[in-house]
Amino acid sequence: DQQVKQNSPSLSVQEGRISILNCDYTNSMFDYFLWYKKYPAEGPTFLISISSIKDKNEDGRFTVFLNKSAKHLSLHIVPSQPGDSAVYFCAASMDSNYQLIWGAGTKLIIKP
Amino acid sequence: GAGVSQSPRYKVAKRGQDVALRCDPISGHVSLFWYQQALGQGPEFLTYFQNEAQLDKSGLPSDRFFAERPEGSVSTLKIQRTQQEDSAVYLCASSPWTLRNTGELFFGEGSRLTVL
Numbered sequence: 001d002q003q004v005k006q007n008s009p010s011l012s013v014q015e016g017r018i019s020i021l022n023c024d025y026t027n028s029m030f031d032y033f034l035w036y037k038k039y040p041a042e043g044p045t046f047l048i049s050i051s052s053i054k055d056k057n058e059d060g061r062f063t064v065f066l067n068k069s070a071k072h073l074s075l076h077i078v079p080s081q082p083g084d085s086a087v088y089f090c091a092a093s094m095d096s097n098y099q100l101i102w103g104a105g106t107k108l109i110i111k112p
Numbered sequence: 113g114a115g116v117s118q119s120p121r122y123k124v125a126k127r128g129q130d131v132a133l134r135c136d137p138i139s140g141h142v143s144l145f146w147y148q149q150a151l152g153q154g155p156e157f158l159t160y161f162q163n164e165a166q167l168d169k170s171g172l173p174s175d176r177f178f179a180e181r182p183e184g185s186v187s188t189l190k191i192q193r194t195q196q197e198d199s200a201v202y203l204c205a206s207s208p209w210t211l212r213n214t215g216e217l218f219f220g221e222g223s224r225l226t227v228l
Binding site: 004034041042043044045046049089091097098099100101102103104105 | 116143145147152153154155156157160167168170171203205216217218219220221222
């Protein structure tokens with residue numbers, strides 16, 4: 001039973017446009033959400049996070065939106081750049097334990 | 113380098129062999145995690161150490177899996193009598209924090225295990 005779902009295995013976006021990556025979760029106990037980016041043959045690297053007490057967090061070109069009622073979060077990248085081509089993972093955790101629960105990832109391809 | 117270092121990067125084992133995977137976390141990082149990532153999936157939690165104490169091992173899939181961090185720095189994940197379903201990338205991550213929900217984990221490049 002997947003508690004964190006990324007329903008789009010891949011996404012292709014034109015350079016300079018907005019990339020929107022989506023993530024859904026089922027466990028209402030999750031209270032902290034993170035996005036990680038992964039290049040081939042490398043470990044995931046942290047991108048941005050959001051606590052459940054917020055509905056938006058912004059860091060440069062990256063913004064994460066959280067809709068608790070819909071159990072949905074999204075990552076917006078504006079403008080998209082070729083170096084953004086990678087696999088993006090959504091992850092969630094709850095205060096009661098140390099585990100991160102991960103989605104399966106979305107492969108983002110930025111076309112020049 | 114200053115990042116998390118894992119070895120070996122690639123390991124091929126025959127079914128039934130024992131393997132040991134090593135993780136060198138960032139110096140001074142208190143927390144250390146092991147995750148297992150199957151092909152096309154996200155990482156799955158295996159175990160968590162705070163210094164030398166293993167506080168959570170609920171993700172270890174069977175008693176063939178064992179992890180240790182005896183001096184609170186380097187950690188080893190050992191898999192006994194490997195099976196084909198153990199084939200995956202094993203990721204180690206560390207962080208300077210001990211509190212939950214307080215930020216990012218720093219990941220190594222992973223050890224890719226293939227069991228034939």
